[in-house]
Amino acid sequence: MITIRLPDNSTKEVPKGTTAMDVARDISEGLARNVLAAKVNGEVNDAIQPINKDAELKLLTWEDKEGKEAMWHSSAHLMAEAVELLYPGVKFGIGPAIDHGFYYDIDPGHHNITKDDLPKIESKMKELAKQKQEFVREEVPKKQALEYYKEKGDEYKVELIDELEDGTITFYKSGEFTDLCRGPHIPSTSPIKAIKLLSIAGAYWRGDENRKQLTRIYGITFPKKKQLDEYLEMLEEAQKRDHRKIGKELEIFTFSQQVGSGLPLWLPKGAALRERLESFLKKIQHKAGYEQVISPHIGNVNLYKTSGHFQKYGEDSFQTIKTPNEGEEFMLKPMNCPHHCEMYNAKQFSFRDLPVRYAEFGTVYRYEQSGELHGLTRVRGFTQDDAHIFCTPEQVKNEFKGVIDIIMKIFKALNFQDYVAQVSLRDSENNEKYIGSDENWDKAESAILDIVEDSGLDYIVEYGEAAFYGPKLDFMVKDALGRSWQLGTVQVDYNLPERFNLEYTGSDNEKHRPVMIHRAPFGSMERFVAVLIEHTAGKFPLWLTPDQVRILPISEKYHNYAEKVLSLLDNYDIRAQIDRRNEKIGRKIRDSELKKIPYMLIIGEKEAENKTVSIRRQGEGDIGAIPIQEFIHDMKNKIENELNV
RNA sequence: GCCUCUUUAGCUCAGAUGGCAGAGCAAUUCAUUCGUAAUGAAUAGGUCGCCGGUUCGAGUCCGGUGAGAGGCUCCA
Numbered sequence A: 001m002i003t004i005r006l007p008d009n010s011t012k013e014v015p016k017g018t019t020a021m022d023v024a025r026d027i028s029e030g031l032a033r034n035v036l037a038a039k040v041n042g043e044v045n046d047a048i049q050p051i052n053k054d055a056e057l058k059l060l061t062w063e064d065k066e067g068k069e070a071m072w073h074s075s076a077h078l079m080a081e082a083v084e085l086l087y088p089g090v091k092f093g094i095g096p097a098i099d100h101g102f103y104y105d106i107d108p109g110h111h112n113i114t115k116d117d118l119p120k121i122e123s124k125m126k127e128l129a130k131q132k133q134e135f136v137r138e139e140v141p142k143k144q145a146l147e148y149y150k151e152k153g154d155e156y157k158v159e160l161i162d163e164l165e166d167g168t169i170t171f172y173k174s175g176e177f178t179d180l181c182r183g184p185h186i187p188s189t190s191p192i193k194a195i196k197l198l199s200i201a202g203a204y205w206r207g208d209e210n211r212k213q214l215t216r217i218y219g220i221t222f223p224k225k226k227q228l229d230e231y232l233e234m235l236e237e238a239q240k241r242d243h244r245k246i247g248k249e250l251e252i253f254t255f256s257q258q259v260g261s262g263l264p265l266w267l268p269k270g271a272a273l274r275e276r277l278e279s280f281l282k283k284i285q286h287k288a289g290y291e292q293v294i295s296p297h298i299g300n301v302n303l304y305k306t307s308g309h310f311q312k313y314g315e316d317s318f319q320t321i322k323t324p325n326e327g328e329e330f331m332l333k334p335m336n337c338p339h340h341c342e343m344y345n346a347k348q349f350s351f352r353d354l355p356v357r358y359a360e361f362g363t364v365y366r367y368e369q370s371g372e373l374h375g376l377t378r379v380r381g382f383t384q385d386d387a388h389i390f391c392t393p394e395q396v397k398n399e400f401k402g403v404i405d406i407i408m409k410i411f412k413a414l415n416f417q418d419y420v421a422q423v424s425l426r427d428s429e430n431n432e433k434y435i436g437s438d439e440n441w442d443k444a445e446s447a448i449l450d451i452v453e454d455s456g457l458d459y460i461v462e463y464g465e466a467a468f469y470g471p472k473l474d475f476m477v478k479d480a481l482g483r484s485w486q487l488g489t490v491q492v493d494y495n496l497p498e499r500f501n502l503e504y505t506g507s508d509n510e511k512h513r514p515v516m517i518h519r520a521p522f523g524s525m526e527r528f529v530a531v532l533i534e535h536t537a538g539k540f541p542l543w544l545t546p547d548q549v550r551i552l553p554i555s556e557k558y559h560n561y562a563e564k565v566l567s568l569l570d571n572y573d574i575r576a577q578i579d580r581r582n583e584k585i586g587r588k589i590r591d592s593e594l595k596k597i598p599y600m601l602i603i604g605e606k607e608a609e610n611k612t613v614s615i616r617r618q619g620e621g622d623i624g625a626i627p628i629q630e631f632i633h634d635m636k637n638k639i640e641n642e643l644n645v
Numbered sequence B: 001g002c003c004u005c006u007u008u009a010g011c012u013c014a015g016a017u018g019g020c021a022g023a024g025c026a027a028u029u030c031a032u033u034c035g036u037a038a039u040g041a042a043u044a045g046g047u048c049g050c051c052g053g054u055u056c057g058a059g060u061c062c063g064g065u066g067a068g069a070g071g072c073u074c075c076a
Helices: A020-027 A029-034 A065-086 A115-130 A142-152 A155-162 A225-240 A243-249 A268-287 A301-307 A309-316 A337-345 A393-413 A438-455 A495-499 A525-536 A556-571 A585-594 A605-610 A628-643
Strands: A002-005 A011-014 A037-040 A043-045 A055-060 A101-107 A136-141 A168-174 A177-180 A194-204 A213-222 A298-300 A329-332 A356-365 A381-391 A419-425 A459-463 A472-478 A484-493 A515-520 A549-553 A576-578 A599-603 A612-617 A621-627
Touching: A011 A020, A020 A029, A020 A037, A020 A055, A037 A065, A043 A065, A055 A065, A065 A101, A065 A115, A065 A168, A065 A177, A065 A213, A115 A194, A115 A213, A136 A142, A142 A155, A142 A168, A142 A177, A155 A177, A194 A225, A213 A225, A243 A525, A268 A356, A268 A381, A268 A393, A268 A525, A298 A301, A301 A309, A301 A329, A301 A337, A301 A495, A337 A356, A337 A381, A337 A495, A337 A515, A381 A393, A381 A525, A393 A438, A393 A472, A393 A484, A393 A515, A419 A438, A438 A472, A438 A484, A484 A495, A484 A525, A495 A515, A549 A556, A549 A585, A556 A576, A556 A599, A556 A605, A556 A628, A585 A599, A599 A605, A605 A612, A605 A621, A612 A628, A621 A628
Parallel strands: A002 A055, A419 A459, A549 A576, A549 A599
Antiparallel strands: A002 A011, A037 A043, A037 A055, A101 A213, A136 A168, A168 A177, A194 A213, A298 A329, A356 A381, A381 A515, A419 A472, A472 A484, A484 A515, A599 A612, A612 A621
16 A cells, blocks of 8 residues: 545555546546646656555646646647548657647648648547547657657657667557657546647747758647637737737837838837837936947947957848948947947046946847848847946946846836746857857856846746857746747846957056946837837826827817817826817717727816816726816826836 | 748728629718717729739739748847
């Protein structure tokens, strides 16, 4: 007999070889039906795997992350089975569970699987799922596993097995389909009740663009049809928040083929919004001791040879432009840091002068592959809210903290709560990707880790994600469709100061090398605004929104009073417009609502007589008439509160 | 850059099998002067992304190319 301890700390004595499923059945049939997998001593296993020694057991259901994973992983197998039945001879790459669903990479051979095939595959999956196929785990020697796939002619699986350690390898069999797989799986296909194949895409084998491109099918499954419906509805809602759609509707930005792809055009409302964000940050930075600088949009190619950007990105950049007579070569500015280094070099600094903080809303241009461009989040010309801090090694910690404070202030003012702080370090096996000495890298990396640890931020560490000149701390925020984007970034850099021979005089009267911190709290104005649009669905905070108030006269008779209200609001810097169209009030309200104007002031006979305005709040409806001065006072208070962070 | 898909009026979209291009909204004009999410009527608006081919004839079929979408690779 062995002892099983359950999460509520109760124990059960059961015979050796009992499965998690047996335990579940013992508790209740209902529970057993819901069990997808089991956590045995912290390890996730099949629910039908025998337990042979004392163990802590947690039964995993749809409510658990690991339960969903097992379900989706098994769904990937089910899809593969369906595909193999429909298109004999296809080969398979990998098919994992992901955050929302699963995918499988397929080499369709001479078939050509397209979007139109998805419904067919989907219904085959439904048919197979109904057969309640069990997932049977099988341990086979490596040699035998290799033979199986060699015979099947699946070179992808052969490659995967080749790389596994010698010994036994696990296969899972469900219905007609056998797959190399570590598991775990759900007991049978019966919990897979609702199936949706979402999209189809090309994906390089093993993520290597030099290797064959396989067909990747994305899908998701649920134990209940209702859950699938809700998920699809959620996706639809998310698509409505897409910044490309809202940006167009609210006239924030546009693109033009004539101008060029990836080159955003900020329309008046977008420009006003962006300027407001910029002056908000400028104010904060001014208080924090930053100085604004300005640099041109191009720089001599030698500047970027000195910085190392040319060697690193020269071929994958916009190519240099040449002067007609002298043959001088210039590059579109891909980064502001080299310019700021030269500004630092324009003057002699003592340790007493440091830190020096040069800030610039610097527009940079980077060649991005055409398939990469995406709305405002991935563009070829964008403006960074950049700054470079030149400081002594002793000041790094404090300065870095100051930067984190600024980022937090901004996230708070804009109500960004779901961000991930990511420390990006070198990939130690791939040293040629980076410039600078190991010693400097070690210094910089440990400095960042120390600071982040001290700051109390929740953070994750990613290796191989560092910039080529230094490690960084990035703030990642998700868009409406769950894609993660980098916004704020802070980078410690010991390398550029060396390359540009930056110096300051220490108290010992010797020359010393300053340390540079690169930082951009928004990241880029384009990307930040894109994410902001999706987070707010276009309902920006009052202080930021392009039009705060729209005055809606009931008819032309009240235009006079409307003009008076407008000039009053204007005196108090409240951004308002009058809807002078010859339309009914209902129409004017509807259009203002759709444009997400926070406040509508309805003005008719009553209001003109009593010197009041009838307020309608966007999304909330009529909230009654108040004297115009009172409205102005309330607005001012609200805006001040929003900015008071 | 690669894979799949899309591209028709300012916007959203219809246009089997090739036979002179259509709707709604927006715009303009006129009427209406109206109380909390669309007043009515009339008018104007398109070398169907671009280049080439097949055909008596191409928005529709074929080839190329631009742009957009979803992924992959990349991202200073």
